[in-house]
Amino acid sequence: MWFTKDGRQVLHFLKSFWIFNPLCHASTMGATESAVLPSLLNITLDEIAIGLDRNQFTSEDLVRSYIARIDEVNHKLNAVVEINPDAFAIARQLDNERLISGKRSVLHGVPILLKDNIFTSDKMQTTAGSLCLLGAKPEREATIVELLRRAGAVLLGKTNLSEWANFRSAGDNATDGWSARGGQTYAPYLERQNPCGSSSGSAVAAAVGLAAATIGTETDGSIICPSGKSAVVGIKPTVGLTSRDGVIPGSPRQDTVGPIARTVKDAAMILNAIAGKSPFDSATDRIPYWPIPDFTAKCNPFALRKIRIGIPRNAMKKGTQDVDTVFQSAITALKEAGAIVVDDINFSDLEKFKGLNTDLVLLRDFKDSLDTFLQNLPVNPHSVRSLEDVIEFTKLNAGEFFPDRDIGTFEQAISSPHKASDVYQDMLHKSIYYAQNGLKNTLEHASLDAVALPASAIHATSMAAVLGYPIVTVPMGYYPKDAEIHYNNRGDLVTAGPGFPIGLQIIGRPFDEQNLIGYAYAFEQQTKIRQKQQPLIQPNTELEDTLAKRMGVLVKSEL
Ligand SMILES: *[C@@H]1O[C@H](CO)[C@@H](O)[C@H](O)[C@H]1NC(C)=O
Ligand SMILES: *[C@@H]1O[C@H](CO)[C@@H](O)[C@H](O)[C@H]1NC(C)=O
Ligand SMILES: *[C@@H]1O[C@H](CO)[C@@H](O)[C@H](O)[C@H]1NC(C)=O
Numbered sequence: 001m002w003f004t005k006d007g008r009q010v011l012h013f014l015k016s017f018w019i020f021n022p023l024c025h026a027s028t029m030g031a032t033e034s035a036v037l038p039s040l041l042n043i044t045l046d047e048i049a050i051g052l053d054r055n056q057f058t059s060e061d062l063v064r065s066y067i068a069r070i071d072e073v074n075h076k077l078n079a080v081v082e083i084n085p086d087a088f089a090i091a092r093q094l095d096n097e098r099l100i101s102g103k104r105s106v107l108h109g110v111p112i113l114l115k116d117n118i119f120t121s122d123k124m125q126t127t128a129g130s131l132c133l134l135g136a137k138p139e140r141e142a143t144i145v146e147l148l149r150r151a152g153a154v155l156l157g158k159t160n161l162s163e164w165a166n167f168r169s170a171g172d173n174a175t176d177g178w179s180a181r182g183g184q185t186y187a188p189y190l191e192r193q194n195p196c197g198s199s200s201g202s203a204v205a206a207a208v209g210l211a212a213a214t215i216g217t218e219t220d221g222s223i224i225c226p227s228g229k230s231a232v233v234g235i236k237p238t239v240g241l242t243s244r245d246g247v248i249p250g251s252p253r254q255d256t257v258g259p260i261a262r263t264v265k266d267a268a269m270i271l272n273a274i275a276g277k278s279p280f281d282s283a284t285d286r287i288p289y290w291p292i293p294d295f296t297a298k299c300n301p302f303a304l305r306k307i308r309i310g311i312p313r314n315a316m317k318k319g320t321q322d323v324d325t326v327f328q329s330a331i332t333a334l335k336e337a338g339a340i341v342v343d344d345i346n347f348s349d350l351e352k353f354k355g356l357n358t359d360l361v362l363l364r365d366f367k368d369s370l371d372t373f374l375q376n377l378p379v380n381p382h383s384v385r386s387l388e389d390v391i392e393f394t395k396l397n398a399g400e401f402f403p404d405r406d407i408g409t410f411e412q413a414i415s416s417p418h419k420a421s422d423v424y425q426d427m428l429h430k431s432i433y434y435a436q437n438g439l440k441n442t443l444e445h446a447s448l449d450a451v452a453l454p455a456s457a458i459h460a461t462s463m464a465a466v467l468g469y470p471i472v473t474v475p476m477g478y479y480p481k482d483a484e485i486h487y488n489n490r491g492d493l494v495t496a497g498p499g500f501p502i503g504l505q506i507i508g509r510p511f512d513e514q515n516l517i518g519y520a521y522a523f524e525q526q527t528k529i530r531q532k533q534q535p536l537i538q539p540n541t542e543l544e545d546t547l548a549k550r551m552g553v554l555v556k557s558e559l
């Protein structure tokens with residue numbers, strides 16, 4: 001029986017009698033009790049914690065399974081740029097530690113992937129997708145990385161991103177999820193699906209289960225947009241809730257680090273680990289509470305009852321009928337979950353906000369903060385000390401694919417007005433003023449708890465970016481079967497089509513994450529959208545395959 005040609009039968013045998021019922025010994029085979037391990041496509045952090053606690057599998061088994069899954073699909077999706085060569089050793093060490101002294105936290109032994117703009121002090125690179133940072137090392141690794149390690153997470157690897165978090169190329173030269181180092185990332189629901197950016201690889205990796213969860217960063221839309229397009233949950237925390245030290249900067253006014261996961265509760269559990277003050281990021285001084293609250297505390301199906309959710313219709317993207325239809329059913333679901341939906345409550349001054357050239361301040365922030373960052377890199381093999389140096393490297397290094405991938409955004413950053421100039425200051429003040437009139441005043445005047453919009457309503461995302469407000473995104477539907485297929489202008493990515501996921505974004509007040517997460521959780525439980533459609537591209541390796549191999553049982557692939 002153990003060596004039958006039918007590998008699956010062996011697995012079924014294991015499934016029923018051994019692995020999932022570890023207390024059931026061979027002599028009691030045939031006992032009725034049996035449970036099935038969740039698929040790594042769907043497994044939650046709670047389920048992983050239970051499996052580890054019961055010794056149904058180890059952290060090493062998890063690492064082995066995830067690496068096998070990455071090997072299966074990464075040539076198609078390009079979500080992961082690098083696997084931590086020490087992942088197995090770290091997992092084994094954490095498995096031993098668990099036996100000796102118990103677990104550090106619910107994340108003990110849990111493999112997590114990090115966006116490739118978050119520095120780690122280990123054998124991994126941190127490059128923002130650019131070849132010029134290969135080999136570079138900062139003074140210390142990111143605070144959020146230290147926090148993850150302290151919680152016992154296994155840093156499994158790095159994920160691909162839009163190069164320089166989308167601060168390099170402009171117009172049609174720029175595609176979401178492309179970097180010189182990692183190539184083009186694709187989302188998994190359609191062939192050549194646009195993953196959005198810039199945390200593209202993190203969203204895709206979470207979507208198909210290449211890790212238990214992932215970490216992304218956002219300056220303006222970089223967690224929310226890719227999460228929506230891969231049907232996963234993203235939390236863009238209030239600026240300051242998570243420390244940005246050790247993260248390659250975009251704009252210190254707007255940058256934030258947040259989790260991407262398959263469920264709201266999983267994302268909240270990761271936020272629990274990474275939120276908190278750091279001596280290396282003064283923005284974290286704004287955190288108004290201590291200790292950090294449990295962000296899963298409001299995860300209950302009734303969290304939307306009597307909650308006032310505003311719908312700023314004027315911030316919706318025009319001419320997107322399929323998205324509008326899905327959003328309409330999301331509004332119905334919000335009401336069914338008990339929310340008081342305050343419809344047609346428009347953002348004041350939205351047109352004025354849209355008319356601003358906010359890039360002008362954003363790109364100056366990028367130029368200045370990147371220069372400072374590069375100047376402080378103790379190990380900098382390509383001697384890039386300024387954006388000018390990066391531009392020169394990018395133009396001269398064939399691996400950077402210049403000019404097919406231009407440097408339009410870099411150039412705009414170089415020529416942007418200085419911080420002290422009237423133009424910069426005026427634009428900064430106007431953008432804050434109009435964003436307050438829009439988002440902040442709408443929340444206040446209508447006594448709203450949050451506003452909700454499709455994740456594609458980018459001007460709402462931008463208002464939250466300018467004000468540093470938090471957003472949670474959760475899957476809300478898919479394009480219908482008869483939807484027209486659309487491509488980007490370059491013609492290499494599908495931007496809409498049958499089964500293309502659509503996200504909902506819920507935006508709220510600063511440091512109100514605990515409540516926002518509750519609303520998103522109640523919506524998720526009401527709708528269970530992620531479970532309604534399968535990714536087209538997904539790996540097959542499951543924990544039971546790894547366990548079978550570990551037990552020396554021949555499986556199908558080896559026969
Ligand atoms: C990229 O930009 C360059 C110069 O800006 C242009 O010559 C080239 O045609 C663009 N390529 C694509 C594919 O858009
Ligand atoms: C809100 O904006 C929408 C779309 O621009 C418009 O159709 C609607 O009349 C506005 N509603 C109010 C109350 O101003
Ligand atoms: C994941 O969950 C969905 C919905 O419950 C289910 O249809 C699907 O079969 C599951 N996938 C795997 C690989 O178990």
Ligand SMILES: CC(=O)N[C@H]1CO[C@H](CO)[C@@H](O)[C@@H]1O
Pocket residue numbers: 078080081082181182183184
């Ligand atoms: C298409 C492409 O460039 N893919 C790359 C993704 O990243 C890994 C790791 O750096 C490379 O091995 C792939 O070639």
